[in-house]
Amino acid sequence: MTTGEQMTTKDTTPAPLVELDGVSKFYGNIRALDDVSLVVNAGQISCVLGDNGAGKSTLIKIIAGLHQHDAGRFAIEGEETRLSNPRDALNRGIATVYQDLAVVPLMPVWRNFFLGSEPTKGTGPFKRLDVELMRRTTHEELARMGIDLRDVDQPIGTLSGGERQCVAIARAVYFGAKVLVLDEPTAALGVKQSGVVLKYVAAARDAGLGVVLITHNPHHAYLVGDRFVLLKRGAMFGSHSRDDITLDELTRQMAGGSELDDLRHELERAPVPTHLGGHTADGAEK
Ligand SMILES: Nc1ncnc2c1ncn2[C@@H]1O[C@H](COP(=O)(O)OP(=O)(O)O)[C@@H](O)[C@H]1O
Ligand SMILES: [Mg+2]
Numbered sequence: 001m002t003t004g005e006q007m008t009t010k011d012t013t014p015a016p017l018v019e020l021d022g023v024s025k026f027y028g029n030i031r032a033l034d035d036v037s038l039v040v041n042a043g044q045i046s047c048v049l050g051d052n053g054a055g056k057s058t059l060i061k062i063i064a065g066l067h068q069h070d071a072g073r074f075a076i077e078g079e080e081t082r083l084s085n086p087r088d089a090l091n092r093g094i095a096t097v098y099q100d101l102a103v104v105p106l107m108p109v110w111r112n113f114f115l116g117s118e119p120t121k122g123t124g125p126f127k128r129l130d131v132e133l134m135r136r137t138t139h140e141e142l143a144r145m146g147i148d149l150r151d152v153d154q155p156i157g158t159l160s161g162g163e164r165q166c167v168a169i170a171r172a173v174y175f176g177a178k179v180l181v182l183d184e185p186t187a188a189l190g191v192k193q194s195g196v197v198l199k200y201v202a203a204a205r206d207a208g209l210g211v212v213l214i215t216h217n218p219h220h221a222y223l224v225g226d227r228f229v230l231l232k233r234g235a236m237f238g239s240h241s242r243d244d245i246t247l248d249e250l251t252r253q254m255a256g257g258s259e260l261d262d263l264r265h266e267l268e269r270a271p272v273p274t275h276l277g278g279h280t281a282d283g284a285e286k
Contacts, residue, residue: 015078016041017179017210018063018094023072025058032058034235035072039227040179040210045201047213047221049254050231056214059231060183063212064096065089093178097168099187105157109149110138112156113171137174145170145203162193166200173207180204181212186220198224218254222247230254 018040025033033055040046050056061067062074065083074081076092083089089096104112114134121130138152147166149159156164165185172180182201186194194217202224205211215221221228228245230238230253238245238253256263 014042015075017077018212019073019075019078020059020062020069021073021075023059023062023069023074025055025062025067026070032234033062033069036229036231036234036236037072037239038212038229040212041226042178042210043205043208044226045205045211045213045224047215047225047228048231049215049218049221049228049250051216053233054231055234056231057183058234060096060181060212060214063089063094063179063181065094090177093176094181095172095175095177095179096181097165097172097183097185099183099185106155108153109142109156109159109167110134110152113138113141113152113167113174117175141170141174142167145173145200147200160193162189162196165189165197169197169200169204173204173209177209179210179212181214183214184216185213186215186217194220216254218247218250222250 016039020038022035062069065086065088119130185197228240
């Protein structure tokens, strides 16, 4: 949809929370993103899939206000935007959870939950951190997301990677984010912990947030995703809504799709040597 259409129709559907339209980004001569489009709606999960170097983190950094795009259109709630820094993104309701979470491992969970936004009580020389409020709120908010921590006083470093991701998600929801951006939240996790994290990603969606989920795992994406954008070497090679792609097809495309089919044909043509112990083509031992 072009901006012109949006203005002339009496369509009452709200503009997407975030929309990238034909966005490109260069690092010097390297084209990290080339003509990429992405829509993020409230109450939906948009997945961005791609291998290493595909441009996933670059895409996130534009949405998070760390980098600016060089071409194309970036709009927040229908308004064309150029974010100048991460604080700017946060003020516009965009919260980003990076893979290497910015937490202070030795500080309690509640302290990390409020890091940088600590509530105080009292005034003047009597002003101090409202520790009780932070403890109680952290416990309540985590419980509301279905996370039952025995003790919010334990250092966040003692939590598992999955639990820490969940705390970061609960934090974004509590501080009123409209858009939650997650950079490979399940990459370092096993199956069970990945499942737990995906459950909280779904909980954030159910709370009405628009979620951008970056992953290279089509299974994780398909468990929760509403739409899927596939990146390869900075370019988009697929953009699908859930209705028009199956898990099998998504997996096939992520595995290399047609490239893999070509490779299979080539391998089928080459006869497999019968003497696998040999180093030479005719199978003779040295
Ligand atoms: N700051 C940078 N300077 C130069 N090149 C970069 C920088 N960041 C990323 N790149 C390059 O841009 C491309 C996309 O990288 P990135 O967005 O990190 O991909 P992904 O997150 O999908 O692995 C890669 O070729 C990478 O080497
Ligand atoms: Mg990356």
